[in-house]
Amino acid sequence: MTYDIAIVGAGIAGASLAAKLAPHARVLIVEGESTPGYHATGRSAAFWSETYGGPAIQPLTTASGPALRAGGFLEPLGSLHIGRAADAAAIDAFMAEFAGSAVPLERVDPAAAVPGLRPEWTLGVLEPSCAYIDVAALHAATLATARRHGAPLVTGAALHAAERQDGRWRLETGAGAFDAEILVNAAGAWADTVAQAAGVAPIGIRAYRRTIAQLRTDPAPPPGMPHVADISGHFYFKPEAGGRLWLSPHDETLVDPHDVAPEELDVAVAIDRFEHVVDWQVAAVERRWAGLRSFAPDRLPVYGFDASVPGFFWCAGQGGFGIQTAPAAAMLAASVLLERAPAAAIAGIDPAAYAPSRLRT
Structure with missing residues (x-):
C-alpha cells in the first residue's frame, strides 16, 4: 500500500497533525520508540500559558484554547x-x-x-487564563482520532533511510518498508536527523x-x-x-x-x-x-514544505510550547499541506511566519 502521507514521529506534533489529515488522506504514523510521546510529550510541565514562548507563539496558543477547553483538557490554574x-x-x-x-x-x-x-x-x-493541561489525555485523544479515521500507528519504526523516486517516498524503518507520496518530519529533537536520512539539508533544529x-x-x-x-x-x-x-x-x-x-x-x-x-x-x-x-535558530516552529525537496514537509521546532499550541498548529500545518483554506480558528495567523524557507536564506 502507498500512503498519501507518512508522518515520522508520534509525539503531540505528529499525532495532532495526523488527526487533522486522516479524514482527508491515507495517513501512516511511524514512531521510533515502542511508546508514542516518550520524550518531550510525555515529560511536559503540563501547563497552558498564552504568554509562554513570546508574542510570536501567543496567537497559536490562544487559537488552541477553545479546542482544548471543549475537549476538557484544561483546568483553571492562573x-x-x-x-x-x-x-x-x-x-x-x-x-x-x-x-x-x-x-x-x-x-x-x-x-x-x-x-x-x-x-x-x-x-x-x-x-x-493560564491552565493545567491534561497532556496524556490530549495526546491519547489525537491518536484515537487518527486511528478512527484509518491512520495506523507503527511503533519501533525508527527511520533509517528515505528515498524519493517517481513522485513518492520509500521509507526504510526498524519495522519494515513503507511508501508514501508525502513525508512529514515531526520527529522533534531528531528532526534534522530525519531530514538527513531523507537526503534533505537540515535547518538547524x-x-x-x-x-x-x-x-x-x-x-x-x-x-x-x-x-x-x-x-x-x-x-x-x-x-x-x-x-x-x-x-x-x-x-x-x-x-x-x-x-x-x-x-x-x-x-x-x-x-x-x-x-x-x-x-x-x-x-x-x-x-x-x-x-x-x-x-529552530529563530525559536519559532517550522511548518511547511521544504523548498528544495519535493514532498518533504516540516512539522518541527515546537520548543516548550508544542503541546499548548497543538490544536492550532495542526490546523495550520494541515491547511498548508492539503492546500486548503485555513479553519476559522486560525484564519488570522499567517503561515508564512513559520515556513521553512525563512531558514534557507
Whole structure:
C-alpha cells in the first residue's frame, strides 16, 4: 500500500497533525520508540500559558484554547509572573509585549497569592487564563482520532533511510518498508536527523534539556495558588495534586538528542533558587525528570514544505510550547499541506511566519 502521507514521529506534533489529515488522506504514523510521546510529550510541565514562548507563539496558543477547553483538557490554574525591584524594566517590557493581544494581564501584589513570599519579590503580573493541561489525555485523544479515521500507528519504526523516486517516498524503518507520496518530519529533537536520512539539508533544529522535580514542601502549596514564574526566566513552580509542587530551574542545556536524564546539579540549583523566593522548607524530592525541547535558530516552529525537496514537509521546532499550541498548529500545518483554506480558528495567523524557507536564506 502507498500512503498519501507518512508522518515520522508520534509525539503531540505528529499525532495532532495526523488527526487533522486522516479524514482527508491515507495517513501512516511511524514512531521510533515502542511508546508514542516518550520524550518531550510525555515529560511536559503540563501547563497552558498564552504568554509562554513570546508574542510570536501567543496567537497559536490562544487559537488552541477553545479546542482544548471543549475537549476538557484544561483546568483553571492562573500564572503569576514575579520580580524584584531590579526587574521593573523586564516587567514593563513583558506588559508591553502583550499589550496589543487578547491575553488578560494585571499588575498585582504577589505576596497576596503566594504565602511566605520573601519581601524582595514585590512585583507581580497575574495571567488568569493560564491552565493545567491534561497532556496524556490530549495526546491519547489525537491518536484515537487518527486511528478512527484509518491512520495506523507503527511503533519501533525508527527511520533509517528515505528515498524519493517517481513522485513518492520509500521509507526504510526498524519495522519494515513503507511508501508514501508525502513525508512529514515531526520527529522533534531528531528532526534534522530525519531530514538527513531523507537526503534533505537540515535547518538547524537543536535540542535542549529541561529539568523538573516534584517536591514535598512544608508548608504544602495552598489551595488556589497559581503557577509562579520568574520574569527573568530563572525558575517556575506550580502546585500539583496531593499537595505536591513541580519545580524547574528553567534550564536550557544544549544536548545531542537522546533519552535525557536530570542532572543532580540542575535539581540542586532549582531548589536553591526556590528557597530564595519563599520561606518554605523542601521536605523531600520525590521525583525528578528531564525532557527535550527542540528549537529552530529563530525559536519559532517550522511548518511547511521544504523548498528544495519535493514532498518533504516540516512539522518541527515546537520548543516548550508544542503541546499548548497543538490544536492550532495542526490546523495550520494541515491547511498548508492539503492546500486548503485555513479553519476559522486560525484564519488570522499567517503561515508564512513559520515556513521553512525563512531558514534557507
